[in-house]
Amino acid sequence: MSMSYLDQFQKHLNNHDYPSFLSLWEEYCMGDEVDGEELRRVLTNVKDSELATPFGRHVEKALSLWEKIKDTDLGQEIFKLIFDLQTTNTPELGNLVFNYLKERYGEDRYFNDKIRLIGLREMDSFQGAVSNYILLNHLKKGNFVFHTGGWGVGEIMEISFLREQLALEFDYVPGKKDLSFENAFKTLIPIPDDHFLALRFGSPEELEARAKKNANEVIHILLRDLGPLTASEIKEELEELVIPTDEWARWWQTTRTKLKKDTLIETPEDLRSPFKLRETEVTHEDRLQKALEKKPEAGELIQMVYAFLRDFPQTLKNEEFRSHLEEKFKDALANEELSDAQELQLYFFLEDLGAGKEYSPTKELIKRFTSPEDVVNAIAIIAFKKRALMQVRKLREDWAVSFLSLLFAVDQNPLRDYILGELLKEQQEEVSKKLETILTFPDxxxxxxxxxxxxxxxxxxxxxxxxxxxxxxxxxxxxxxxxxxxxxxxxxxxxxxxxxxxxxxxxxxxxxxxxxxxxxxxxxxxxxxxxxxxxxxxxxxxxxxxxxxxxxxxxxxxxxxxxxxxEEEIIWTTEEGYKKVKGRIQEISTVETVENAKEIEAARALGDLRENAEFKAALERRDRLQSELRTLSAQFNKARILTKDDISTDKVGIGVVIDCKDDAGKELSYIFLGPWEADPDKHILSFQSKLAQSLMGRKVGDKIEIQGKNLTIFNLRNYFETF
Known part of the structure; x- marks a missing residue:
């Protein structure tokens, strides 16, 4: 059988199509072979569905399949599921489950009492018999259970077979709670001693020590017992109870780096996706080769392989893997349309795979570049940028031209240091000339x-x-x-x-x-x-x-x-501008700051803060918001709403509209308002600007200069009488 049956069963469950589900079940149970895992998942899925009750009359058909795997751990799990679902309670089923339990637990001193409690003495109702017997075996002082009704994990404090009840303490419910065995069968799930929840609530100090000594081991246990979890969900399970809050960020940053290298854990690429525990180990080489099978385009290929080799340099010791990568790069060079930057980076990879030996096409490519600076700018990987610069410096006589062009263009300080250092060896005068342009045009x-x-x-x-x-x-x-x-x-x-x-x-x-x-x-x-x-x-x-x-x-x-x-300390503004800034301050304080705090926490959960772009971006946004809030709040405290009566049109000042003519007679108008309304494109100038300050006090008939234009003022108007 193939797992394709599982998809068909699930489709019928999703559509609530019971006749089709039952027809497929009849066909399935007639099979000569059995995939135990598939059968387990089918039974589990139907148990959690609305079809569980009617299906209970037909589930025993799976016993023929169970017979083929009954001596395995999976077979025992399937047998338990069959009796969780069955609703016929026939004598044949009763005898079968009784003998099953007798064979395994017959030496239990309380065996007969437990058989009575699970309904096998009268044989009239014994649904869930195996699960209930296992639960009774687990009901011992100090053991842990999970309450399906929302009470969370509970520790068994007392138990009485005479009264058929137990007392527990739950993490989500205050005080000690008494529970009858009958209710326990309906709501409690036993938690094994080595289960994550039992370790977390029973021995948190021991679990903390294990987490600090071998973080991956604890994450393995967590994912094994609770299933796939996102970074924030992992934090919710571990922070405070296992790892102290003030130590969490550092612990998770280190742990996430280790998880990337764990061959049994599938690490997500984004915040919303979960970490998963793989059923079988996948080597680092296999993971990359699987990604390469999707045939990424050249740019994605370069980024993917560079990040992989940065994290797992030891994989290059595998000769077969090295050869596979080499063929992949050569294939991209031969069959894809590449930019000069992409071609150069692929040559760099081939040099590295050749144990550092120079790759002759690299020299030829760099020598024929029309614009080395464009190639360097097109490279995203900083290490490759530096490498390209070094090759240009070594191989091209006109390197200085490119370096002078790149001096202002590159954003990374290490690259600036290298470029400046090389230029100063031979081109100090040219560097000085470049710096003069900075002083002239600082923007x-x-x-x-x-x-x-x-x-x-x-x-x-x-x-x-x-x-x-x-x-x-x-x-x-x-x-x-x-x-x-x-x-x-x-x-x-x-x-x-x-x-x-x-x-x-x-x-x-x-x-x-x-x-x-x-x-x-x-x-x-x-x-x-x-x-x-x-x-x-x-x-x-x-x-x-x-x-x-x-x-x-x-x-x-x-x-x-x-x-x-x-006067200079007053921030003049219109009523509209005042309301706009007030609203912006409220937006930052009550909405954006809260959203940003959530972004920071979510990004911090990803760990590896040195290479965590989301975390850096969230921090930068926090800085921007705080700076904007400080600036606006300081200005808001100095704000004064401008009115019609505040404005005098005898001379240029706040709230005045200046009508001018240029030498050709063309009319232009400029409005003087506060910094919050300033819009140079609409000729609205802030009275605090240098230009506005230079024009303050001018009168009709005065000649002025604005943006290189010689103008003459022919009229002054009140802003509120005009707009």
Missing amino acids: RHPHFLLWYFQKMMKDDALPLGGKEGKIRFFEALLILLSNVESNSNQRDLVKKILTFLTTGRYSNVRKVFQHASKEAVQEFLLLATKCQSLTDHDIKIFHSLAQVVHPSLAKLGKKYEEGKQG
Whole structure:
């Protein structure tokens, strides 16, 4: 027989098609061979279905199949299931089950009492006789049972065959509970001493010691006894009762790494899928070969094999496996349409499989690249990026051109370090020219600007690393901060810049101020006030550090103190903008923060935090939400709703619409509102912006410059009278 019968039975159960199920059962029981596992699963499935009661009149037909396997452990399980289901209670069945129990338990001193309790003395009703006898054997003080009615795991505290009842303590029900044998037969399932639940509730300290000594063994027991479980379900079973809560994250991270290498456990690829205990061992090599049988496309193949060899490098000692991989790569090279980046990475694999020997096609490929930088950018694996860079440096005379192009393009600091290090050996002047563009346009490569400035503060020998260079980079960094802090996609960068500025009691700021002129420091203080991410405390520290170097700047600090509660501190907004920000604050506080906490816990459950992309993404989202909430809350406390009466059209100010004409007579309008309504595409400018500040106080007839356009103001209007 094949397991195909199981699918047919299940289909009829799902459709509640009892006639078809019964017809198939008649056919099944007439078979000459028996698949014990299939029969067990069929009986188990029907026992849990609505067809169990009517099927009870026909289940005994399976006895002919049972006869063929009755001396096996599986045969005993099937016999028990047959009597759990049967409802005819015929004398023939009664004698059969009595003899079965007599043969196995006849020496039991309470055998006759138990036979009476399970209904075999009168032979009138003995459904579940085998299960009930096994349960009675298990009813001993200190043993554990599971309550199917929702009381959870219970420990047997007392038992009386005279009163035919027992007392138990359950994990989900307070106090001691008395239960009759009759109710016990209906609701209790015996838990063997070596079952996970018995170990967890009976010997949690011992189980904790085993989990810390051999985590995989405990996970094996857990999956064996409770079936497939997700990471969060495993946590629910083990945390606190077995592994202390404060130790869980570290334990699970280590354990999950070990589970990946366990040949008897199927590890899921996502949070929602469960860990499964395999029936037979599957080697690491077999697992990869099975995945490769699905014929993944080149990009997926590269990622899959790289991750596998990173986790299981010992598999390369298997010559047959090495040969199989080599053939797979050569086949991909010969039969697939590959990009230069994919082809190069496959060559790298072939080099590794050749015990590190150089693969001649690698050299030929790198030499003929039209754009090495495009190839490097197309490689996702960092180790292969570095390898490609090293080959370009070694084999191409024009390597410096590519390296200069890639210096700003790569995102990973180790790659930046390598590229910069090689360029500085021969191309210092060209590097300096590239850095000048950063100072001119800090927004173009913001992450590189911060990275290089951090290096400069530790190494004066770098290009532009002198006192003047640091001053120029500091100015560019403050300009960058003021430009990106309102961009939600740059929250992480803003956080890194603030950390750089404030770490070590503002040591970096202190070092720059020490060598800057009074005029430069004064410019820094002005730029700092434009950075909304810097708190009043930060600005005060900036002023204090400035006064130490240039005492004459003390008056600026006093002016700042006096004016901080004035007009500049007010966040003007329309009523619509006020409600929008208030709603956003509530959304972050009550919805998104809670959702993010769940994401972090779910991702943490995956373990292996160093390579856990979901965990890192969840933490980054938390940082973004916290930063946004701090910024909006600080602004909200300073907010004031703008009204029609607050606006004067005598000169340019908050709430004013400026009507202008360019040199060709074309009319343009600009609106001055608060930062929450700002939308440059619609010509709505924040009154806090540098452009708006430069135009404040202008009147009709004044000439102004906006975005490179020479304009003349010909009218000033009240925003609320216009819109």
